[in-house]
Amino acid sequence: MKKYSIGIDYGTLSGRAVLVDLATGDEVVSSVFEYPHAVMDEQLPSGKKLPDNYALQHPQDYLDVLKNTIPDILNKSGATPEEIAGIGIDFTACTVLPVYADGTPLCFNDKYKDEPHAYVKLWKHHAAQKQAEIIYEKAKEQNESWLKRYGDQISSEWFFPKILQVLEENIELYHETARFIEAGDWITWVLTGKETHSSCLAGYKAFWSKKDGYPSNDFFASVNPELGEIIGTKVSENVISVGSKAGELCEAGATLTGLTQGIAVASPSIDAHAALPATGITDSGKMLMIMGTSTCHIIMGDSEKCVPGISGVVEDGVCEGYFGYEAGQSCVGDSFEWYTKSCLPKSYYDEAAAQNINIHKLLREKAKKLKVGESGLVALDWWNGNRSILSDSDLTGLILGFKLTTKPEEIYRALIESTAYGTKVIIDNYEENGINIIEIFAAGGIAEKDEMTMQIYSDVMNKEIRISASSQSCALGSAMFGAVAGGAFGNIKEAASIMARVKDVLYKPIPENVRLYEKLYNEYKILHDYFGKGGNDIMKRLKEIK
């Protein structure tokens, strides 16, 4: 009998289920379901307008992913429920919703259909900035030790700022909420009938650590007396290691998916984190860059180090037994896309159309021919602020070196180079703070498709880069966790040895380019520190003037 596991990857706009062959790691079939409500950032389904910076979702969409994609992959593959060893899940985070004691979302209650706070707050809901600042101030004031694990900063995207926003803006709804829960944990609850909180989600988004648990209720009471008993009441203390068995498919879960009761379900990952085991990374020293609209830089270490400017370090945060470090760039592919939409002249579009190729391909072909440093341009990659290592969303992008002869492909290449310099700042920061980087891997759309960019990254970092072979590496990693939870492998390392894979391609630094990029990076770093570390706070002042 064939053996499979199922990985379910919940992204920002759709959910994807992948059926993976445990003997080979082959992704046999997959199925995608786009969320009917997508991201609600202007209005609720009722038509009610939303304030600025809101980004909500509807939990029914997550259920519909299960109802549609799982039967579809069984149907397309001919696999039977008996052949499924386990299910793993990854989810965007922090994506949080209020539920009743039985797990029913408050927004399913008709009386709340017009109430924004009853819905899911998506990771990119940015309306809790004030609350993030309040919690940060209190934590600084009381010298809370957990703050340093998060690079001494608190994002408005995280768990407790979002909860505090609900409390401050609708106390009645807050009181009616039995649990605030990550959507990844909620969907696990739906499948297993048991509530758990994954160490990955709790660790990166809710200040939890294996050693110390959550911050104390005394701390939360100091932020707001109403929060005084939140841990253990509205927030579950039942934290279990990411990828460990969260439970087995319950009757309701089986009905929803068309599977049979008893199939193991693994505790969920954050989406990007699941890509590590899929690329064969199950221990320390190997950094994975998940490169898309933005980039995550995740690496495991053997011990907890204090690294400034990272998004977080979490024990058992990526794989059990290791400390998972996460850093990030908030704008990578997004700025390339902005460039082609907002700055690229007509003649280039005409040329791409005449050659019948994608505009990025045309630009890469032209940019590839440029010598390193030829354009005289250097950019700061802060079109969407800087996540690591400056943790400053008020920073903005810069391009320096324009001449009347400056060509579009030169600007395009400078933007790509700036993101490579931004990555070098992050890896240098890891290494300076004791995180040893032995190998570098990359996954995601840019890593897969864009050879020029990957060569530039290799040259800038003076490091070899390996590329994930799966185009659905998050779902594959989740399937691996599912297989381990179901007992098909003894641990994630064993699963990875069979199921993970990297491409045959290896990007190697070209010595001549390395030498030149070293000089250019030095220039970038001077600008980075001048504009990012208080030498000239013009970017903040311009925001104020605005």
Added chain:
Amino acid sequence: MKKYSIGIDYGTLSGRAVLVDLATGDEVVSSVFEYPHAVMDEQLPSGKKLPDNYALQHPQDYLDVLKNTIPDILNKSGATPEEIAGIGIDFTACTVLPVYADGTPLCFNDKYKDEPHAYVKLWKHHAAQKQAEIIYEKAKEQNESWLKRYGDQISSEWFFPKILQVLEENIELYHETARFIEAGDWITWVLTGKETHSSCLAGYKAFWSKKDGYPSNDFFASVNPELGEIIGTKVSENVISVGSKAGELCEAGATLTGLTQGIAVASPSIDAHAALPATGITDSGKMLMIMGTSTCHIIMGDSEKCVPGISGVVEDGVCEGYFGYEAGQSCVGDSFEWYTKSCLPKSYYDEAAAQNINIHKLLREKAKKLKVGESGLVALDWWNGNRSILSDSDLTGLILGFKLTTKPEEIYRALIESTAYGTKVIIDNYEENGINIIEIFAAGGIAEKDEMTMQIYSDVMNKEIRISASSQSCALGSAMFGAVAGGAFGNIKEAASIMARVKDVLYKPIPENVRLYEKLYNEYKILHDYFGKGGNDIMKRLKEIK
């Protein structure tokens, strides 16, 4: 009998003659002749390739301007030669050529048809950079007092660097040259049969001053022994005040133009300088900005002050009896044009086409709607280096403040604003160094057509701006000098009182914008000083890496 004068404006690509009515200042008719050889920057007429940074012209083109345009304006207007009181000329400068003792250009000699140094070196010939540096070093070493009149710098565009290049690269041709002469002075010689050197050309481009004359032959000998007797031999010492009567139309000049002998010819101006009397500026305290691809900022004062970073101060340099100060921005309209060609997305061109309007008009309409500071962008206007007050051609452009939501019209407006800030640096520098600016006027294409830009300039400078009413203000100013030389007026002030004019429009600063632009200008100035005055020489280092 009607009375007219003729202004002849020699530009970079064409020459224009304008017939002006002395009683009203009306520009009755005009005629343009495009230089058949245009700018020779790649090859000579013989096909011989030119080195980098060359920009040559053919003097036959200048003669053909006379032969074509003067008969044309007489013909079109019905004016008779007897009705012409005088002729004035303005010319690009420093535009220099080697001639024989009778005034014949060396390039008319067939043996030199393949020799680049026999032709006219146009103002933007940039191949004498090395020679400019040699002369500068010697002048610094010997503490030459004239250097401070040129903001302590020597441009490769000027007279002696161009001559030294000929000497160093073709000594035989150098020896065969009787005179090196500005093209404006040469065409005056052609018309009058007499060689003179205008104080405007000699002063701004050849280190001459009314008080001290040229630098000493001892100085030139220290630069190169071959230059030891240059003043008085290969360079004429017969310097006369700009606009004064250089002579009368000689037989050859009359034959060439279809006019009659004896008509007064005025000593030539640099093209931009002639726009001052045309705008009614004939004394001190009124600054004229001549705004086109680049901008000149010319103002007269009552005494000689040492102003750092200007292009020069010359007694009798603009109008007799005053000290003419010139500063400049090397890239204004050029960067707006670069932007629309190199950075503007297809959708904007489509929109302009659909509305059947010019792309700049579309951009202005969109940019006009933006509030001051709304974009969060600040730029440094150094796409073509910085002429004043930093005098540094290695500086490059910068844009700061990009976000993923940054729109093309925001960038366009930031570029316009950056040139306004650059102008404010220049006028602040004038005022800090004792040059009193009472009124500001503007001429040129941008001043005439672009209301949004002129309002921004008024807001940034917090000054009122008046606009020249003539679209051919250089030719009009030259015609005024011609009229004075011919005795139709006692002096240029009298001529201006009848013939000069400004538009009815007056740009007035809007207090709310002034307040915001003050803040934005402060930010520009911090960047200006940091990148331009040694805080961070990244722009130079990037050129070196290149």
